[in-house]
């Protein structure tokens with residue numbers, strides 16, 4: 001946990017030390033991203049009107065992708081495609097796509113972004 005604080009209240013008054021402190025914090029935040037994603041996945045193991053939990057649905061999909069010979073990117077996208085439900089159910093596809101976008105191809109991003117539409121259509 002970082003106990004130091006920057007010296008400014010308006011960014012234009014920041015200095016090099018403030019910037020270094022913010023970068024240090026950002027690096028720690030990025031370091032913990034994978035753990036937070038795992039926690040989000042675990043939180044999807046709650047009650048559901050469906051036969052299986054949202055977590056089981058994601059694990060089932062990723063397992064099926066693996067068994068089908070899908071590449072790693074597709075398996076990860078399948079595993080995380082509904083993770084947006086944790087923080088913003090009304091636009092969960094966009095949230096999942098935003099999470100995945102720095103790490104996946106444009107095609108996979110598109111699939112994540114639009115999977116809610118496909119789900120609604122079918």
Ligand SMILES: [Fe+2]
Pocket residue numbers: 057081082
């Ligand atoms: Fe889904």
